[in-house]
Structures are given as C-alpha cells and as structure tokens.
Amino acid sequence: xxxxIKDFLRGLWDEHPTFRIMIGMCPTLAVTTAxxxxxxxxxxxxxVLVCSSILISVLKKVIPGGVRIxxxxxxxxxxxxxxxxIMQAFTPDLHESLGVFIPLIVVNCIILGRAEAYAxxxxxxxxxxxxxxxxxxxxxxxxxxGSIRELLGSGTVFGFSIMPDGFTPIAILTSPPGAFITLGVxxxxxxxxxxxxxxxxxxxxxxxxx
Amino acid sequence: xxxxxRMVVVLTVIAMASGFILAQVYHWTYPTIQRNRAQALAGSIxxxxxxxxxxxxxxxxxxxxxxxxPTTLRSKPGSDSDxxxxxxxxxxNGNPVGxxxxxxxxxxxxxxxxxxxVGQTDRLISGVAILEHxxxxxxxxxxxDESFRSQFVGKGIDDxxxxxxxxxxxxxxxxxxxxxxxxxxxxxxxxxxxxKEAANQ
Amino acid sequence: xxxxxxxIGTVIVNNFVLVQxxxxxxxxxxxxxxxxxIGMGIATTFVMVMAALASWLIQHFILVPLGLExxxxxxxxxxxxxxxxxxxxxxHKSIPGLxxxxxxxxPLITTNCAVLGLALNAVLRDYNLGESLVYGFxxxxxxxxxxxxxxxxxxxxxxxxxxxxxxxxxxxxxTAGLLSLAFSGFAGMI
Numbered sequence: 311x312x313x314x315i316k317d318f319l320r321g322l323w324d325e326h327p328t329f330r331i332m333i334g335m336c337p338t339l340a341v342t343t344a345x346x347x348x349x350x351x352x353x354x355x356x357x358v359l360v361c362s363s364i365l366i367s368v369l370k371k372v373i374p375g376g377v378r379i380x381x382x383x384x385x386x387x388x389x390x391x392x393x394x395x396i397m398q399a400f401t402p403d404l405h406e407s408l409g410v411f412i413p414l415i416v417v418n419c420i421i422l423g424r425a426e427a428y429a430x431x432x433x434x435x436x437x438x439x440x441x442x443x444x445x446x447x448x449x450x451x452x453x454x455x456g457s458i459r460e461l462l463g464s465g466t467v468f469g470f471s472i473m474p475d476g477f478t479p480i481a482i483l484t485s486p487p488g489a490f491i492t493l494g495v496x497x498x499x500x501x502x503x504x505x506x507x508x509x510x511x512x513x514x515x516x517x518x519x520x
Numbered sequence: 521x522x523x524x525x526r527m528v529v530v531l532t533v534i535a536m537a538s539g540f541i542l543a544q545v546y547h548w549t550y551p552t553i554q555r556n557r558a559q560a561l562a563g564s565i566x567x568x569x570x571x572x573x574x575x576x577x578x579x580x581x582x583x584x585x586x587x588x589x590p591t592t593l594r595s596k597p598g599s600d601s602d603x604x605x606x607x608x609x610x611x612x613n614g615n616p617v618g619x620x621x622x623x624x625x626x627x628x629x630x631x632x633x634x635x636x637x638v639g640q641t642d643r644l645i646s647g648v649a650i651l652e653h654x655x656x657x658x659x660x661x662x663x664x665d666e667s668f669r670s671q672f673v674g675k676g677i678d679d680x681x682x683x684x685x686x687x688x689x690x691x692x693x694x695x696x697x698x699x700x701x702x703x704x705x706x707x708x709x710x711x712x713x714x715x716k717e718a719a720n721q
Numbered sequence: 722x723x724x725x726x727x728x729i730g731t732v733i734v735n736n737f738v739l740v741q742x743x744x745x746x747x748x749x750x751x752x753x754x755x756x757x758x759i760g761m762g763i764a765t766t767f768v769m770v771m772a773a774l775a776s777w778l779i780q781h782f783i784l785v786p787l788g789l790e791x792x793x794x795x796x797x798x799x800x801x802x803x804x805x806x807x808x809x810x811x812x813h814k815s816i817p818g819l820x821x822x823x824x825x826x827x828p829l830i831t832t833n834c835a836v837l838g839l840a841l842n843a844v845l846r847d848y849n850l851g852e853s854l855v856y857g858f859x860x861x862x863x864x865x866x867x868x869x870x871x872x873x874x875x876x877x878x879x880x881x882x883x884x885x886x887x888x889x890x891x892x893x894x895x896t897a898g899l900l901s902l903a904f905s906g907f908a909g910m911i
Contacts, residue, residue, distance in 0.1 A: 332749060332890055336834045340742035343657050373534075377527045381534050383802060387795040388538040392545045394794070399552035402560070406652070410841050413794040417834040419746060464658040481659040481692065486740050487905060490898030494891045501886035539792060546791035628908045630735075695908060 314439055321443035328451035328493075329500045333419040337411050338452060339489040345468045348456025349449065350404045354397065354412060356445025358389045359421050363429040363441035370430050382425045383416070390415045420444060459483045459492055560651075564620075565607045568637025568647030571617045572609030578619070580604040580714035604707070604714050609637070616640050621711045622651065625703035629654035632663065632699040636672075636708065643712060644676040648704060653696075660696030668697070672704055677712060681705035724855045731859030734908060737835050738867035739901040743860075744835030748868060749893055751826065758872035759865070761826045766861025768805055768830050769839055773857025775800045776840035777850050797840045802831045835864055871897055 325331055328338050337355070342348040362385050366373075373381045394412045397405040405412065415421070424444055429437040457467050463483035465473035473479075482488045565575050607620040618640040624633045633652040638645055648669045655661045662668060671687050681704055683689045689697035737743045744765075751761050776797050784790050809827045812820035830836060839860045843853045874896050883892050 333746060335745035335749060336742050339745055369534075373530055374523060374527045376523070377531045380799065380802060381531060383798055384531075384534050384538050384795065387798055388541055391542050391791060391794050395545050395549040395553070395791070399549040399556065402553075402556045409654075410838055410845065413841055414743075414834045414838055416794055416798050417832045417837050419832050422832060460657075479658050481656060482902075484657040484659070485905065486742065487898045487902035489742065490894050490901055494887075494894030494898060497891040497894065498884075498886040501891065505886070538795065542791045542795070 314436055317436065318439040318443040321440070321445070321447040322450070323447070325444075326447045326451060327420050327444055328448060328455075329497060333423060334448060336414065337418065338455065339486075339493060341408050341411050342452055342456040342459055342489065342492075343484045344407075344460045344464070345453055345456040346404070347407050348452035349468075350397075350401070351408055351411065352445070352449035352452040354393050354408075355415050355418060355420070356442070356449055358386065358393055358415050359424060359445045359448075360438060360441045361389045362386045362421060363424055363437045364434055366425045366429040367432060367434045367437035378430065379422075379426075382422060382430075386421050386425070387416050420448060455492060455496065458496070459488060463488060564635040564649040564651055565609065565637075567649050568620050568635050569609035569618050570637075570646055571611050573612050574610050575620070576608045576610065578606040578608055578715075578718045580606050580711075580718055604711060606711065606715055606718065608715075618646055619711075619715050621707060623703040623707040625699035625701075625706075627653055627655050627663075627699040628660050628693070628695040629656060632696065632703060634700060634703050636704055636711070638708070638712065638715070642676075644674050645672050645704070645708075648672045648700070650700070655693070655696045660690075660693040662690045662693060663696050663700050665690075668700075672701075675704075677709055681708070724851065727852060727855050728859045728862075731856055732863040732866065733904065736863045736867055736904050737838070737860050738864055739897065739904045740908075741838070743838040744833050744864050747826075747829055747833055748864075748871065748897070749890055751829070752868050752872040752893070753875055755869060755872045755876060757826075758868040760822050761829075762861070762865025762868050764808075764826045765830055765833060765836070765864055766858065768801070768808060768827075769836055769861040769864075770854060770857045771804050771808070772797075772801050772836050772840050773843055773853045774850075775804060776843065777848075777853045780844050793844065794837075794841070798831075798837055801836050801840070805831045835860060867900070870900060874900075 321327065323330075327334050334355070337351050341351045362382070365385050366382055369381075369385075390413060393415070394405075397408075397412060424437075424441055428440045432440070461467050461472060462480050465471060465477050465479050480488075483492060562575070566572050569575075604621060609617045609620065611617050618638050620635055620637040622633060622635055624631050626632070631652070632650065632655065635649040635651055636645060637647040637649075650664045650669070653661065653663065655663065668690055672681070675681050675686065679686055681687060681701055683694070683698050683701050687697070687701050731737070735741055738745065738748050747761060747765070752758055779796055779800060780793070784793060784796065805827055809820075812827075839857055843856050848856055871893065875893060878892060878896070887895070
C-alpha cells in the first residue's frame, strides 16, 4: 500500500513530467497562453492517460510482445479521438483554442511512456494510480505555467482580473517566445528549490548521524 | 507461426473494437457538433446584420463546384474555383435587410476569419465579426473588441478601408489589424457584385 | 510562386518548432551536438515528406470516400509508425552506412508530434497533393534549421559560465525563447 502511494506521488514532484523528465513539452509550451487552456489540456491528457493505462494493464497478457507498440497506439488513439469529439461537442470554445494539440495527445510521450514502462507490467489498480499521479503532476504544471503567463501577459488568472489597474500586461509572455522563457525560468527556480530541499535533508541526516 | 497468427488476430480485434467505438462516439457527438457550428455561424451572421432575425444561404458562383456544407465554415470564399456563400438576412416580415459573407486574411498567428455584414439599400458595411483567429492574447486578439470592429461600420466600396487612412490600427498589433482590414476590403466589391447578380435572378 | 511562398512560410514564418511548438521533445533532447542534429533533421525531413504523401492518399482515397473521417488520428499515427519502421528496415538492408548514422533517431520520430501535426494540419487546411508535399518538406527543413541553430548555440554554451540552476534544459529553453523572438520578426510577412 505504501509503495502504491509512493508511485502515485512520484509523478507530482520527483518524476514530474514537465519539470523533471521534460516530456510532453509541445502542449506544455503551446497551449499555456491562459490558465484555462493549460488546465483543459492537462485534464484531457490525464483522462487519456488513466484510461489507456487501465486498458493496457488489463490487456497486458493478451497482447503479444511483437505488436505491443502498435496495439498501445491504437488504444491511445481511440481514447484521444473520443476526447476530441466530446470536447468538440460540449466545450467548443476550449476545443477551438486548443486546436490541433488535442489529436496530438496521441504522441504525448507521457502516455506511451507510462504504458511501456509501467502499465504493461503492473496490476490494474497500480497502473491507474501511477497514471493518475503523472496526470495530476502534468495538470498542476500546465495550470501553473498557464496562470503565470496569463497573470503577467494579460493581468488575469482563469479570466478573473487580478492585477491593479495601472498594470501594463507584458504581452510577450503570451506569445511563443514568452512560452520558452517562462518555462526556462521556472525550471531554474525548480532547480533552486529542489537543491535547497536536498541540502536540508542532507543536513538533517548528518545531524542524525552525529 | 502460431505466435505470428496470434499477433495478427489480436491486432485485428483491437483495431476493429477501436473502429466500432469511434463510430459510436462519432454518431453520438455529431449532431451536437453540427448544431454548435450552425449556431456559431448563425450568431455571427445575425450579429453583423442589425434587424435580421433569420437568413438564407445564396451560392453566388454555383458553376464553380465545391460541395461544402455552409455550416462548417470550411469554404474559402474569394478564390476562383469556390462559390462565394452569401447569407441574406431577413427581418421579422421576411424582407431582406442585407447580406453577410465570410472573408479571411493572414494574421500574426495564422488565418483570421471574419464575417462582414452589408446593408440592403445603402450597400454600406453594417457590422464585422471575428469568426476564428489565433492572434496573441491581449494584443492581436483585440481585433475582437467592439471599438476596433465598429470602425468598419458605415464604410462602403468607395472608401479605402486601409490602416492609416480610415482605419486606426490597434497599437502593437499592426499585422492583426491589417489582416482584418484587408479581409474586409478585398472581397467587398466582388461580394456586392455577386449579391446584385443574385438579386436580379 | 505559390509553392515557394508556402515553403518559405513553413520554414521561417511559421517555423514548426519555434513558432508552432511542434517537435519540442527532440528539439530539447537531441540538440546538444550539431552533428547529431543534422542526422536527426535529415531523418525527420524524410519521414515528414513520406508522411505528407501517405496521409494525403489515405485522407482522399480511403477516409473521405468511405465517410471514416473519425479514424483520421488513428490511421495517420499508425501509418507514421509503419513508415518509420519501413524506412528503418530499408536503410538497414540497403544503406547500412546511413543506417548507422541515423538509426538511433528513427524510433524517436514516431512520437515526434511535428510529424503527426504536419499530417493533421495539411488535411485541416485542405492542401492538394503538391501543397502537402511542399508543406511536409518545408516543415522538415524548418525543424532541421531550428535544431541545428540551437545545437550550435548549446555547443558554445558548454564553455560558458552559467549559474548552476540554469544549466542544461533551463538555459536551452531561454535560448530557444530568444531564437523564437528573432523568428517572430518574420510574422505576418506572408
């Protein structure tokens, strides 16, 4: 049980898909012009990730090793197309602003990566938790980047005005160069934070040893 | 041999199951998607034609070919081979109040698609609506603002409809502003001509 | 002329990597050396042109006539995976020298979203066969260009005195941001 929680939490920080392993970068940069877009994209990806991890885990004994990648791709593409049509029908505005990046969830390396590295070997419940952890990690990452870019680039977060009236939006943050720079700076900050954390842990261990 | 047969069978079964599921999803969501598109189109047509409550679709160059559903917004009006779709707005009594057409221009982030409304008698622009764009949020996206779009109202075929002449650009978004102005002015003449011909038939 | 405009537009104005954010994973992952970037770029360009051709044929001869548009994403990604496999087998058998140079990149191309994005975009924009091929080639050249540029800069960065937290991907991303800023100067030209 403890191990399962550990695997679940791994995706939220230690093996965070955006800030640590740096996979699934295309949607991370492309759709985070506003918090709602990043959040919507991440939720759609999480849905596909969890569903395909569960199904692949269920089918792991049935699928022969030689055709496992094409089989995974079919499973993932089916869920992606389903999400694509559902969003087109029920959240048309969000669907329009995410555009081609919804079908491109198929080639998000997070999903195929988890299928190959985890779901194809582990029991169903474990795979579901692992996928959910990764998905939630991806969700907070994209929502954070989207919020920062929206706050500084448009003065709002999730469409709510936050900044005082005198604030001039830094419009470049909502354009393509802003995406690269925001993520680069965030990564550097994350590196600072995690090296501080590991220093503290080391210091504690040393004190305990003494 | 047995292994390779199993591979083919498993893959075929998975592919067929996937195809079946997607067909179901498609048929389940299709009516809603079509209705969304039709509503979005109708909304923008009525928005640029004050007084209109419904509309007819007129195909202005039927000889051109292209069987495109007028609700998908996928037609490319203004090019040689495709028909120009004109949406004739009607008031509550069924009298025409003007017509609207779709036009597009190259913006900063991609194609900017707009709807232009023209009055029935004065032949002047009665409204401009932005249908699709991928412009920078908070900068180019200001082409959606009423204050920018309203500049086109009252302009006609004799006006230049160009940035710096009778249209003020949005500061910091020259390319986006120009895309809209060009999209309006480029097709206005041919749309007016096509509407006149269609009305005479 | 139209094809030339489309080509320049795809390579520079709407550069796949720096403006449209397609193919970021290899852009950050495989861009530490110029020589490997060139190999990756050529292999990807080749697959892109083939994918543009294959997806056009599938769309216009199978999906549209049979009313199966909802299988678009599925069939395109399968065809790209199969294409990559075929290219790999072909190179392995007939041009082993090139295979040794490019082989390690080939499996990565399947999950390069620039390839699938190209196929989907070409259909979305209603390109004819010629336009699709030019678009595919332009996308590949643009991808290669961006990859080589960032690799050249990163080779120099190796020797620069960079603050520790910025080392690696962080400085690469900020550099990419500046490159993207330079490319945004071309926006609206076409």
